[in-house]
Amino acid sequence: MYYPLCLNGITIHPIFGDFLKGNPYIFDFSSNNPKTLEYTLFDFQRFNAMIFDELEASNHQWGIGKYLEERKTLLRAYPNIIEEQRYYHLGLDIVVPYDTPLFAPLDAEVYETGKETTVGNYGGYIILKHDVAGVVFYSLYGHLKTPHLVRSGEKIKAGQAFARIGQEGDSGGWFCHVHLQILTQAAMDAGYKNWGYISPTLLPKVETYFPSPYFLFNY
Numbered sequence: 001m002y003y004p005l006c007l008n009g010i011t012i013h014p015i016f017g018d019f020l021k022g023n024p025y026i027f028d029f030s031s032n033n034p035k036t037l038e039y040t041l042f043d044f045q046r047f048n049a050m051i052f053d054e055l056e057a058s059n060h061q062w063g064i065g066k067y068l069e070e071r072k073t074l075l076r077a078y079p080n081i082i083e084e085q086r087y088y089h090l091g092l093d094i095v096v097p098y099d100t101p102l103f104a105p106l107d108a109e110v111y112e113t114g115k116e117t118t119v120g121n122y123g124g125y126i127i128l129k130h131d132v133a134g135v136v137f138y139s140l141y142g143h144l145k146t147p148h149l150v151r152s153g154e155k156i157k158a159g160q161a162f163a164r165i166g167q168e169g170d171s172g173g174w175f176c177h178v179h180l181q182i183l184t185q186a187a188m189d190a191g192y193k194n195w196g197y198i199s200p201t202l203l204p205k206v207e208t209y210f211p212s213p214y215f216l217f218n219y
Helices: 044-057 079-083 184-189 200-209
Strands: 006-007 011-012 063-065 092-095 101-103 109-113 124-134 135-144 161-162 178-184
Touching: 044 092, 124 161, 135 161, 135 184, 178 184, 178 200, 184 200
Parallel strands: none
Antiparallel strands: 006 011, 063 092, 092 178, 101 161, 109 124, 124 135, 135 178
16 A cells, blocks of 8 residues: 655655555665676676566565665776766666556656667656646656657646556666656756766765655655
């Protein structure tokens, strides 16, 4: 059973409806965990199996990867990320099986839909634009199944199904999950729309551009 979470009197609908049972397993994707060196980053089937085997062994139904976690080891195969030192995770990873539906947490306008084809990126993604009491912000969802269920410019209601979890090319090669991230208007104006990681130099401004997504995740 889930319980609605309110934001200034506005109900936030659970992104996975009533699918999530119990508490999450907390994955450690940081460089402190030597297991990250074992992940087969360019073999989706093996990589995905390793993640879900770990989840099953934990006796949890679903898992999360943390916001602002340092992931230099996990990102070792992507030279541009390492060179720019952008290895602090800006989203909340919610680990659930392929094809699990997602529901809009708030009323929104579909700001953008797309698909990044390079391995290691978002794959299918959707950005929703929200206006809560005059405050505009954006929620980004990465690693989604394509073709998308919604189109740019479409207005959707809280609780409306708008996406499904992707795999392989649709997930950018990553294991099955959604990357949930919040972006402010300042982040959009600064050209940070597609940034999923930042460097230590930007950490002091993280709240200005990429606030914690936990407030939007109700389960």
